[in-house]
Amino acid sequence: MNHLYPLKFKPIYKEKIWGGNNLQKLFGKQHSSPKLGECWEISGVQDDISVVSEGFLKGNNLEELIEVYMGELVGEKVYEKFGTEFPLLIKYIDANDRLSIQVHPDDKLAKERHGAYGKTEMWYVVHAEEGAQLISGFNKPVDKETYLLSLNHGRLENLMQFEPVKKGDTFFIPAGRVHAILKGIVVAEIQQTSDVTYRIYDFERVDEHGLSRELHTELALEAIDFKAAPEPIRNPSILLNESIELVKCDYFTTCRIDLNQLVERDFSEMDTFVIYLCLEGNCKLEWENGMVTMKTGETVLVPANIENFTLSPIDGPSARLLEVFLES
Numbered sequence: 001m002n003h004l005y006p007l008k009f010k011p012i013y014k015e016k017i018w019g020g021n022n023l024q025k026l027f028g029k030q031h032s033s034p035k036l037g038e039c040w041e042i043s044g045v046q047d048d049i050s051v052v053s054e055g056f057l058k059g060n061n062l063e064e065l066i067e068v069y070m071g072e073l074v075g076e077k078v079y080e081k082f083g084t085e086f087p088l089l090i091k092y093i094d095a096n097d098r099l100s101i102q103v104h105p106d107d108k109l110a111k112e113r114h115g116a117y118g119k120t121e122m123w124y125v126v127h128a129e130e131g132a133q134l135i136s137g138f139n140k141p142v143d144k145e146t147y148l149l150s151l152n153h154g155r156l157e158n159l160m161q162f163e164p165v166k167k168g169d170t171f172f173i174p175a176g177r178v179h180a181i182l183k184g185i186v187v188a189e190i191q192q193t194s195d196v197t198y199r200i201y202d203f204e205r206v207d208e209h210g211l212s213r214e215l216h217t218e219l220a221l222e223a224i225d226f227k228a229a230p231e232p233i234r235n236p237s238i239l240l241n242e243s244i245e246l247v248k249c250d251y252f253t254t255c256r257i258d259l260n261q262l263v264e265r266d267f268s269e270m271d272t273f274v275i276y277l278c279l280e281g282n283c284k285l286e287w288e289n290g291m292v293t294m295k296t297g298e299t300v301l302v303p304a305n306i307e308n309f310t311l312s313p314i315d316g317p318s319a320r321l322l323e324v325f326l327e328s
Contacts, residue, residue, distance in 0.1 A: 002056050003289050004069060004072060004073060004303040004305055004306070005055055005057075005289065005290060005292070005303070005306075006285055006287070006292045006300045006301065006302045006303070006306065007052055007054075007055070007057065007065075007300065007301045007303070008052070008053050008054050008292075008298060008299070008300055008301075009041065009042055009050035009051060009052055009053055009062070009299070009301070010050065010051050010052075010053045011029060011030075011031075011039045011040065011041065012039070012040035012043055012048050012050065013029070013031045013033070013036060013038070013039055013040075014036075014037055014038035014039070014040065015033045015035050015036060015037060016035060016036075016037025016038060017035065017037075017097070017205070017207055017213075018035075018037055018095055018096060018097035018098060018099055018183075019033070019034075019035035019036045019037030019038070019094055019096055020034070020035065020036065020037075020094045020095075020096025020097075021033075021034055021036060021094075021096075022094040022096070022127060022186050023036050023039050023092055023094050023186070023297075024036065026126065026127060026186060026296075026297065027039075027092065027296060027297025028295075028296070028297055029092075029297065035096070036094060037093065037094060037095075037096075038091050038092065038093050038094075039091060039092045040089065040090070040091045041090040041091060041092065041277065041299035042062070042086070042088065042089070042090040042275060042299060042301055043062070043086070043089050043090070043091075043193075044062055044063060044085050044086030044087070044088075044089070044193045045089060045193060045194075045195050049061045049062050049063050049086075050062045050086075052065070062086050063084050063085070063086070066079070066083075066084045066085075066086065067084045069303070071271075071304065072303060072304060072305040073273065073303045073304060073305075074086070074087075074272075074273050074303075074304055075270075075271040075272040075273060075304040075326065076271055076304075077271055077328050078271075078272060078273070078304070078326055085193060086193060087117075087192065087193055087251070087326065088190060088191065088192065088193060088251075088252055088275070088324065088326075089189075089190075089191050089192070089193050089194070089195075090188075090189070090190055090275060090277065090299060090324065091188075091189050091191075092126075092186065092187070092188055092189070092297075093123075093181060093185075093186065093187050093189055094186050095181040095182060095183060095184065095185045095186070095187075096183065096184075097183050098180065098181075098182045098183050098203055098205075099180050099181045099182070100180060100199045100200070100201065100202040100203070100205075100213070101135060101156065101157075101160070101178060101179070101180040101199075101200045101201040101202075101203075102178070102179065102180065102197050102198060102199050102200055102220075103176065103177065103178045103179070103197075103198050103200060103220050103223050103224050104118060104119035104120075104121070104173075104175050104176070104194070104196060104197060104198065104223065105118050105119070105175060105176075105196055105198070105222075105223040106118040106120075106175035106176055106223070107175070109222060109223055110175075110194060110196050113196075113219070114196050116194055116195075116196050117192050117193055117194045118175040118192060118194060118196070119175055119191055119192050119194040119195075119196055119197070120173070120174045120175045120191065120192055120249060120250075120251050121173045121189055121190065121191030121192070122170060122171065122172045122173060122189070122190050122191070122246070122247045122252075122254060123170070123171045123173065123181070123187040123188070123189055124168075124169075124170050124187060124188045124189075124190075124246065124254070124256075124279075124322060125165055125166065125167055125168060125169045125170070125171075125185060125186070125187055126167065126186050126187060126188055126279055127167060127185070127186035128165045128166055128167055128169075128184060128185050128186075129183075129184030129185070131164075131184075132164070132165045132182065132183070132184040132185050133162045133163060133164055133165055133182050134162075134163055134165055134171065134179070134180060134181050134182050134185060135160045135161065135162060135163070135178070135179055135180040135182065136161055136163050136171055136173065136177065136179050136229050136232060137160075137161050137177045137178060137179065137225075137227075137228065137229020137230075138159050138160065138161060138178065138226065138227070138228050138229060139159060139160060139161040139162075139228065139229075140159075140228050141226060141227050141228050142159055142226050143226060144221065144226065146159070147159065147224070147226065148221075151200070151201065151217070156200070156201050160178070160180075161228070161229050163232055165185055166234075166235060167235070168234075168235030168236075169232055169233065169234055169235055170232065170233040170246045170247060170254075171232045171233070172232075172233070172247050172249070174225075174249070175223070176223055176224060176225035177225055177229060178200065178224060178225075188277055188279065188322060190247075190252055190254050190322075190324050192251050198216040198219045198220035198223055199213060199214065199215050199216050199220075200215065200216070200217065200220050201215070202215065233246060233247070236256070238258050239258070240258050240259070240260050240261075241257070241258070241259060241260065241261055241263045242257070242258075243255040243256075243257050243265075243323055244256045244257070246322075248327070251326075252324055252325070252326060253324070253325055253326070253327055254322060254323070254324050255322070255323040255324075256320065256321070256322055256323070257311065257320070257321045257322075257323055258318065258319075258320050259281075259283060259311055259312060259313045259318060259319045259320075259321065260313060260317055260318045261312065261313075262310050262311070262312040263310060263311045263312065264308070264309075264310050265308070265309055265310070265311060265323075266307065266308050267304075267307050267308070267325070268307040268308060270307075270325065270327065270328075271304060271328060272304055272325045272326045272327070272328075273301055273302060273303060273304050273325065273326070274301075274302040274323060274324070274325045275299065275300070275301050275302070275322075275323070275324040275325070276294060276299065276300045276302070276311075276321050276322070276323055276324075277299050277321060277322040277324070278294040278295060278296055278297065278298050278299070278300075278319060278320075278321055279296070279320045279321065279322060280296060280318075280319060280320040281296060281313055281315075281316050281317075281318050281319030281320060282294065282295045282296065282313065282314050282315045282316060282319060283311055283312060283313050283314055283319040283321065284311070284312055284314050285300065285302070285309055285310070285311055286309060286310045286312075287306045287308070287309040287310075288306075288308075293314065294319075294321075
């Protein structure tokens with residue numbers, strides 16, 4: 001009998017006007033574009049649903065698997081809530097140039113306008129050039145009138161909170177927070193399954209045809225949270241072989257694990273799938289029926305019915321992982 005096993009998926013590559021080649025250099029992604037902006041590791045977004053790359057389920061997409069395995073794959077409560085739609089989108093982003101200043105709607109607004117989920121997300125910084133910054137919210141509370149005046153007179157950046165960025169920093173970006181990843185940063189992004197983005201300002205950028213990208217000024221207005229943004233989560237102290245919580249919200253929990261020995265993980269009380277992103281080093285995941293390896297840049301989805309397993313580094317003294325799951 002074939003059992004469910006930890007799943008790897010074919011990467012989904014996205015060329016972007018602001019992309020670069022860091023995903024190839026850092027993670028060995030097999031794509032030749034000098035403007036590779038995103039690599040979607042696990043996706044349930046329609047028209048971009050992830051396809052299994054290994055094992056007896058190779059060639060099946062994630063939606064098909066949830067339809068067959070239901071709660072065994074994602075967890076009973078997750079299946080009851082989301083059905084065959086996978087609730088998270090996991091990706092890497094390489095900002096070789098500035099992304100637009102943008103905002104995402106919450107669940108209520110996204111459902112009313114687009115029949116979609118909202119987009120709460122987080123970024124874990126895996127690489128940052130010296131002096132790199134990003135934008136996370138406003139630097140003080142503002143009202144709509146002040147915001148529109150600044151936007152229409154090209155002074156929006158004066159209202160933004162520019163944050164210095166270092167490897168290991170974590171930024172939580174709830175729906176409604178105006179934000180932008182700026183030049184020289186690579187992040188791992190964990191987000192709700194949604195591709196709804198309202199572009200507010202694009203730094204007067206044009207494409208190779210001299211055309212500006214579309215802005216969504218009016219759509220964004222109702223979505224924006226005009227309060228000042230809180231401090232980001234700076235690089236937490238390394239506690240070896242412990243799961244260190246970075247972000248916990250209604251949509252996901254993300255932890256970091258730095259391994260230098262075997263670690264046991266027990267999700268028997270959680271009723272959830274678990275995702276591991278291998279950021280550095282190589283490791284193996286062993287469970288009752290087998291073993292799977294993860295090298296730097298690989299991502300694995302552990303089905304909900306594999307409740308107990310171990311993680312340990314291989315081919316080197318240590319490995320760094322992000323661990324992502326849902327809590328009931």
